[in-house]
Amino acid sequence: MNALDFERPTSLAEALALMTPSPEGSQAWLAGGQSLLAAMKLGMATPSLLVDLQYVPGLRDIRVDTGPDGVPALWIGAMATHASVAASATVRGFAPGLAALAGGIADAQVRNMGTLGGSLAHNDPAACWPAGVLAAGATIVTSQREIAADAYFQGLYTTALEPGELIVGVRFPQMAGLHYLKFEQPASRFALVGVAVAHAGPGQVRVAVTGLGMGIARWPGAEQALCVQFGLAALSAVTPDDLQALGDLHASAGYRCHLAGVLARRCVAALTGEALPRHAPLAPLAVQQAPATSDSEAAPKDGFGGRQLLAAPPAQVWQAILDAQNLQASIPGCEALAQRSPTDYEATVKVGLGPLSVRFKSDVTLHDLQPPRSLTMVFVGQAGALGSGQGTARVRFEPTPDGGTLLHWWVQVQLSGRLAQFGNRLVEASSRKLSEEFFERFSRVLGVPADRPPPSAWHSLQRLLARWFSLFRK
Ligand SMILES: Cc1cc2nc3c(=O)[nH]c(=O)nc-3n(C[C@H](O)[C@H](O)[C@H](O)COP(=O)(O)OP(=O)(O)OC[C@H]3O[C@@H](n4cnc5c(N)ncnc54)[C@H](O)[C@@H]3O)c2cc1C
Structure with a gap:
């Protein structure tokens, strides 16, 4: 320590x-x-x-106030524990769904210590409170300002909070009803997937989904349908194709989306009093996932990959990807990148998401170099007590008639130690998050104007590289 x-x-x-x-x-x-x-x-x-914050007075208050619009609003202090919210007659009277949400978090020990403010500041991608707060359209009140829930949640473990900013409490508007349901991990009771539906009146419905992998998100398709007609029938034509989900060893992306549909229906049924058909017909799934196709005629059994177009010629992409200075400038948090030989690098990277960060050392070795057509990169990373990981990436650059590059890639990873326990979903989710920053930097290195939408291949390469680097983050 x-x-x-x-x-x-x-x-x-x-x-x-x-x-x-x-x-x-x-x-x-x-x-x-x-x-x-x-x-x-x-x-x-x-x-x-x-x-x-235990002894700071006033932070545990739970009361009904008059909100800024003159309408009653529920105030829950940041240090209110989940247990106190669950037991509060005030919360049960104002929004019983919020009391039930708090009562379903974890076990009694965690509920007696864990707080609303801590949960929102941490913003775990499988946490329950973010779903209730986002669906309710609540306002997070901090030591400096008021932040609408829509602006507060910014992805995996990331929020609008500035360093040192303190959540003082949360103001929930009046609602006709809010219901939260989750399909829980048996061990922790975190949501494998959780859905909150809040109904504030005709045409005012918000649906928030937690546990899909990238952090809390609203479900626009479900909201639009329910705003037209608040009832089970409205959901019959809703598909989860506007939800972004990730799979891991616990559940595939498709299954997570399926659960979101099931839970949304159950929430609506609970709010309307409608009876759920025993075998409710579910709309076909159209799940958005990272491309998982391989260019290779004989794709390996495991791993992931894709092929997409790059708006730069192979030689330029090749140079950029191999140049140590370019790489260092592109990798978020790269503190040092030393080239030990033409095919060996050593990188020290400190990467973080929200309040979490870790420093790791990684050896990068290049094999099978066929410039500018293909190469294999092997990453071996050590993250101290967290364990280690190895990633092997096969990359092929194919010229296109318009002077661009068709990039083919396939990655296989192996984790050990605690890294392996985190499962692939968080690894992939954090990769995507970090990759945004990586590619902003990488495209600048390649001279792609910042205001130009990145070509789709950037996303492929982004996933590829960020995934390697983020494997060692946890
Ligand atoms: C075994 C287990 C099971 C769990 N199961 C669930 C579950 O089913 N559903 C669920 O939603 N959650 C679950 N949790 C999380 C739990 O709900 C806690 O609320 C959450 O971990 C936050 O903890 P905390 O309130 O003690 O905050 P802390 O751990 O003390 O702090 C967390 C982060 O928030 C920051 N922070 C704390 N308070 C504030 C504030 N007022 N303003 C700004 N920043 C602040 C801290 O600096 C820190 O970065 C589980 C946790 C455990 C350990």
Whole structure:
């Protein structure tokens, strides 16, 4: 464990005064410690100062106020535990669905320590509170401002919070009804998939889905249908093709989308009082997934890959991908990249998502170089106590008649230690997130104007490279 300071302020002013971000180290609010302490144990969070919020008065309040529009609104303080929300007569009276959501989180120990503010700040992609807050269209009130739920959640473990910004509480608007259901992981009770449907009146329906892999998201298709007619019939023609899901060892992307459809129907049935047909017909699935085709005539059994067009000639792409300086400039958090030989690199990368980060060392070796047509890259990464991983990527660049490149790639990965326990879904989800930044940088290196939409092949290569690098993040 790293050395750190610990403060337990007894007023909000004192707490905020302690939180003065400095370049020397990171500082973190400590709520119930249910996510933060686990992240610290894994080396994914290394704060130099913990500011414990337990004794800050007023942060546990639960009450019905008059909202800014003069209409009653439910206020839940950031330090209200899940157990206190579940047991609150105020919450049960105002929005019983929120009390039920809180009561379904984890086990009694976690519910007695875990808090609304901690859950929202952590923004786990399988957490329950983000679904309730986003579906309700609630407002997150911080020490600095008010943030609408739509602007607050920004993807995997990422929120609109600035360093040192404190969630003070959440204001929920009045609703005709909110219902949350999840298909839970038996061990943790986190949502494999969870759906919250909130109905605020005619034409005002919001549907939020958690557990799909990329962080909490609204389901536009379901919302549109339910805004026209709030009832089970409206969902009969809704497909999950506007949901983005990832698969892992627990569930495929298609199964996650299927669950979202089932849970949405059950939520609506609970809110309308309609009886669910015993075998409700489900719309056919059209699941958006990362392309998983291989160019290879004999694709390997495992792994993933794709082929797409690049708007740059093979020679240019080849140079960019092999150039150590370009690579270092493109990889988010790359602190050092040393070229030990024409085919060997050593990279030190510190990557993070929201409050989580990890530093890892990776050896990159190039094999079977056929410039500018194909190569194999082998990444071997060590992330200390988290374990290690190896990725093998076969890449082929094919010139196209218009001077571009058709890029073919296939990747196989092997994880060991704790990295393996995280499963592939988080690895893939975090890869996608990090890849956005990687490709912004990489396209700048290649001279692709920033305002030009990246060609589809960027997304392929993005996934490929970011996945290698992010394998060692957890
Ligand atoms: C075994 C287990 C099972 C779980 N199952 C579920 C589940 O089924 N569903 C579910 O939704 N969740 C689940 N959780 C998560 C749990 O609900 C906690 O709420 C969540 O882990 C956050 O914990 P915490 O409130 O103690 O925050 P902490 O762990 O103390 O903090 C988490 C993060 O939030 C920051 N933070 C805390 N408070 C604030 C604030 N007021 N303002 C700004 N930043 C803040 C911290 O700095 C830290 O980065 C589970 C957790 C465990 C350990």
